[in-house]
Amino acid sequence: MKKTSTKNNSQSLCMAMACKASWRSFYALLLPLLFLLLSQAAVTATGQQQQQWSQEACAPFSCGLFHDISHPFRRTTDPPQCGDRMYELTCDSDKATISIGSTHYLITQLSYKRGTIRLVDPKFASGSCGLPSQSLTPSDDYSSFGVFSPAGNVWASFMNCTRRIEGLASYRPVPCLSNNNTFVYVVVADGGNRLSYLYPSCHFLSMIPAIDAESSTRDAFRILHMGFDLLFYEASNDWKRIIRQCAIESKSLFFDLLRGKHMLSQVYFLPYSEIHFAFCIGDHYQRAFITQITIAVVVFIQIVQLLAVFLILGRLVIAPMIVWFLLGYKLWNRGVTVDLIEKFLRRQQTLMPTRYAYSELIAITRHFREKLGQGGFGSVFKGELLGDRFVAVKMLSNSKCNGDDFINEVSTLGRIHHVNVVRLVGYCSDGSKRALIYEYMPNGSLDKYIFAPNGTNGHFFTSEKLIQIAIGIARGIDYLHQGCDMQILHFDIKPHNILIDHNFTPKISDFGLAKLYPKTNALVSISAARGTIGYIAPELISRSFGKISFKSDVYSFGMLLMEMAGRRRNVDPHAGNSSQVYYPSWIYDKLTQPDEVEVVNKFEIQDLEKKLAIVGLWCIQLRPSDRPTMSRVIEMLEVDDVDCLPIPPKPFLSSRNSSTDRSSILTKHSFDSISIELSSVVSE
Structure with a gap:
């Protein structure tokens, strides 16, 4: 009798627990049903009232x-x-x-x-x-x-x-x-x-x-x-009718799932009724805010259902979850050390640019679909690496690169990491196909900002921003001259080769004419002039002006500063006054003879633009020994009081009244001397 009583008590306890679990399951399944029924009742009442109003007052x-x-x-x-x-x-x-x-x-x-x-x-x-x-x-x-x-x-x-x-x-x-x-x-x-x-x-x-x-x-x-x-x-405007129809469909689907034989199947397929309700609203009603509200309600209902399920199955789920959590935490601690080593190895690997096959370039550029520009070196296309990282792929023509020199240049430029120098991401040397892959600069080059009329490109740099850009370019050139193991001479500093990133930070680009020399070399030996007319240092045209050195880049940077100060090209044949054709000579006269300027014409120049002009005039001195180093240029650009900057000697061959003749003579000299040599640059 005692055993029978104990057995009966045990059976009663099991039945009570099962009944309690069943009620919990019933409550969990009842929540979405109540929501659908209340929604249908509310929509029916408001729909009837709305229909009555429409019949009375809303006629075609x-x-x-x-x-x-x-x-x-x-x-x-x-x-x-x-x-x-x-x-x-x-x-x-x-x-x-x-x-x-x-x-x-x-x-x-x-x-x-x-x-x-x-x-x-x-x-x-x-x-x-x-x-x-x-x-x-x-x-x-x-x-x-x-x-x-x-x-x-x-x-x-x-x-x-x-x-x-x-x-x-x-x-x-x-x-x-x-x-x-x-x-x-x-x-x-x-x-x-x-x-x-x-x-x-x-x-x-x-x-x-x-x-x-x-x-x-x-x-x-x-x-x-x-x-x-x-x-x-x-x-x-008939959104109430749509909600009522979708609620009826979801309710029917809910009861069909509720009649399932297995409890786990009911729990697993239960969210389908709410998901059907959300998609039904989206199919009939195209407005975003109604769809968003519907999704929010459905998500809330499913969260409540998940909490109810966790309460029911908590004893069976929580304990294994704690065990798996502890095991996962130990594995995660071991993986942290492995990740640190992998990151270190990847950082070392990124010191060298990645080599790509030509077939990879086709995939990166999507068959060279988007062309960014065209130059004497070849064409530039927009590409995309993994991780939504955009790059600029410069395809080099066969006549512009040599195999050994190309690889040597890639391995050297790939080690340059400076905020004001465009980074070389990778390269391609696949048979006759050669390319350089640079980081993508979304805002283009500097020339479209300083030469365009105010507001043409949507951005017009203030004088303060021009000073910041000038300092950034100067720091990049100084890094090329002094910050690397080898001295890198760019030989082609100009607005077109200064790119602007998404934060409007300037970056030096296009090292196609650059040369590498030991820092101890005081003399640079090249057999032909290299650069762009209007920015070439005089010693690159004629050795009688001095030795070729890093001061050649200083001269080109000075011409760039003059254009930034005047927001115009240095030589403008369309200038209204003949004395303004060659801007450096004209601005020099304005800075050195202010009394005469006030008599002839009112002349005003802002201090920041005056600073750019004075530093630029120092940089374009005819003799390389008279030009400052890039470190000194940075110091002058960072001076707060522009009156502290001394006016340099006149950096021109001609007299004050013959600036136009000087411009035409130098321009003719430049074209006659290097027009042929620029097409094919060969180093000694």
């Missing part, structure tokens, strides 16, 4: 030339419950307009069957010439279109080009916006979000959707006069 209306217009569209005078305020129309006697952004677009077609509305920009409605009222660019969420979305993939892109585009039928000119120096074109093409058809000499101005017109249509404004189609959603 006419607007302009359109009739029988109903929701989601409404007029400004309609009751609040009619239509959607985001689809509000402005009606006139013969036209209907709708507002997108800051522009009222003319409605020319409205189709409920296709769910499209055709709009025309007011500037193009009369067939006039000009830019769109506002730019409507494509994006993932079409935020610039408000509640609409584009019905097609044809875009009309306006672009401003610095030179005439010929031979491209897709570039349709806009005569009313063009002049002698600026050419505006319209390109009507598919896939406007990538602008793959953007010509290198052109800049993007504006964009607007267009209909799929025939390519033979020459006048782009005829296409723009026809307007563009947008999609709208007729059921946008």
